[in-house]
Amino acid sequence: MFTAQLTALARSLRHTLGASCGVTALVVSVLGSGSSFACTGLACMQIWSTADGGGALTVYWDYTKPVQTYFSLCVGSDCLYSSVDPGFMAPPTDPPPAPGLYRLADGTSVSIQIVAMDAGLSMNVNGQKLSQAGDAELLGIMPTIHVHPSWQILVPPNQFGNFQVSYKLTTTSSPYTDSQVYTQTVTNIQPANPTPTPTPTAAPASHCPGDCNDDGKVTVDELLRCVNMALTGNDSACPPCDVNGDGAITVDEILTAVTAALDGCPTPVPATLQMIQDTIFTPRCAIGTCHDAASATENLNLSAGAAFGQLINVPSAENPAMPRVDPGNPSNSFLLVKVQGPPPGEGSLMPLTGAPLSPDQIQLIRNWILQGANP
Numbered sequence: 001m002f003t004a005q006l007t008a009l010a011r012s013l014r015h016t017l018g019a020s021c022g023v024t025a026l027v028v029s030v031l032g033s034g035s036s037f038a039c040t041g042l043a044c045m046q047i048w049s050t051a052d053g054g055g056a057l058t059v060y061w062d063y064t065k066p067v068q069t070y071f072s073l074c075v076g077s078d079c080l081y082s083s084v085d086p087g088f089m090a091p092p093t094d095p096p097p098a099p100g101l102y103r104l105a106d107g108t109s110v111s112i113q114i115v116a117m118d119a120g121l122s123m124n125v126n127g128q129k130l131s132q133a134g135d136a137e138l139l140g141i142m143p144t145i146h147v148h149p150s151w152q153i154l155v156p157p158n159q160f161g162n163f164q165v166s167y168k169l170t171t172t173s174s175p176y177t178d179s180q181v182y183t184q185t186v187t188n189i190q191p192a193n194p195t196p197t198p199t200p201t202a203a204p205a206s207h208c209p210g211d212c213n214d215d216g217k218v219t220v221d222e223l224l225r226c227v228n229m230a231l232t233g234n235d236s237a238c239p240p241c242d243v244n245g246d247g248a249i250t251v252d253e254i255l256t257a258v259t260a261a262l263d264g265c266p267t268p269v270p271a272t273l274q275m276i277q278d279t280i281f282t283p284r285c286a287i288g289t290c291h292d293a294a295s296a297t298e299n300l301n302l303s304a305g306a307a308f309g310q311l312i313n314v315p316s317a318e319n320p321a322m323p324r325v326d327p328g329n330p331s332n333s334f335l336l337v338k339v340q341g342p343p344p345g346e347g348s349l350m351p352l353t354g355a356p357l358s359p360d361q362i363q364l365i366r367n368w369i370l371q372g373a374n375p
Contacts, residue, residue: 044087044089045059045061045086045088046061046090046091046097047110047139048060048091048101048102049102049103049176050101050102053175054175055102055177056177056180057170057176057178057179058179058180059179060097060098060101061086061182063185066162066187067083068083069082069151069152069153069187070188070252071188078155078156079157079159080152080256081154081188082152082153084151084255085148086148088112088139088145088146088148089146090110090140090142090143090145091103092142092143104145104176106142106143107141107142107173108141108142108171109138109171110169111139111170111171112136112139112167113134113135113168113170114167116164117131117133118163120153121163121164121165121186123149123150123165124262124263125139126138129263136170139169150259152259153186155188160188161187162185162186162187163185163186163188164184164186167181167182167184208240208260209240209241209253209256209259209260210222210226210254210256210257210260211260212225212238214329215329216265216370217264222241222257222261223257223261225238226241226254226257227254229242230250230251269363270367270371271364273368273374275364276364277307279361280361280364280365281302281303281304282303282304284351285350286301286302286304291303293306298318310324311373312324312327312373316334318345318346318347319334319346325369326369327369327373327374329369330369333369336365336366338350339351339361339362339365340362
């Protein structure tokens with residue numbers, strides 16, 4: 001089923017051509033074909049009315065049960081927890097689950113409107129982010145109302161808790177009227193015995209999920225690469241698709257990349273050349289027999305005051321076709337190649353002595369280049 005879902009997603013994305021409001025809805029509609037990713041029956045927030053042919057909209061759902069979110073990724077000082085279940089559904093043919101509930105007439109439109117929402121919590125419905133009172137979005141028109149919002153919690157690392165959203169269903173289809181206000185708890189507190197998931201390892205190469213070329217945005221073609229990686233098991237075609245770095249691409253990670261395509265990539269943590277000089281170049285690189293002023297191995301001097309002019313748009317000695325630093329383009333900067341592990345024929349991993357740079361140190365260099373590699 002997972003392969004079928006991803007294949008359908010790839011096919012649909014090609015036809016979507018990047019329509020921003022349609023990508024999330026598209027992903028959810030594809031995932032809806034599988035029971036493990038879409039609610040069915042009473043597992044959905046079912047939408048009914050209180051009278052035959054009219055009355056108030058009403059939701060049949062156990063509001064004492066929290067919506068469970070799961071870890072997606074951390075970027076800088078924020079961590080994202082998300083889930084696409086449960087969804088909203090107005091059953092077109094199923095019998096009502098309780099007395100006093102009636103099927104909505106065909107042509108009835110139903111929207112969701114936020115009444116109150118805790119900070120850090122949001123819902124993404126059909127590509128529209130709902131995060132504050134007054135935000136609203138169409139759920140659908142009968143007889144085809146079945147929408148899965150992305151329930152999202154964005155909090156600092158290691159912060160867990162319950163968050164609440166109050167909302168009501170609205171309609172412009174007379175004689176139906178708006179529902180009462182419902183309050184739903186959304187939690188990122190993990191279950192006592194959760195389903196085993198891969199343990200996150202090193203951070204992906206990019207700060208932005210799905211941004212294969214490090215240009216600060218996620219395109220439909222890049223989303224397709226993520227899908228193809230999941231289908232083929234090739235975990236090297238686009239490392240940013242593998243959000244938690246465990247070597248496997250999941251549907252949740254693809255949804256995270258879709259969110260980045262819709263909402264934009266997270267702003268990277270500010271990085272300056274001075275930060276790199278103080279923590280990397282001076283103590284690890286600009287030392288005797290390496291890249292100090294006296295040695296300048298490979299004609300590269302990384303001493304304070306000299307590094308900027310030696311790096312920016314200067315062809316690298318071991319790969320002249322690639323500049324040492326291409327401002328705004330980490331994937332075309334040989335400096336990053338050297339600290340991450342160059343291919344055969346392009347020299348050794350740097351720094352040559354001591355431990356390799358940590359993922360955070362490499363990310364600092366990446367962020368500096370991505371932000372323009374300013375002096």
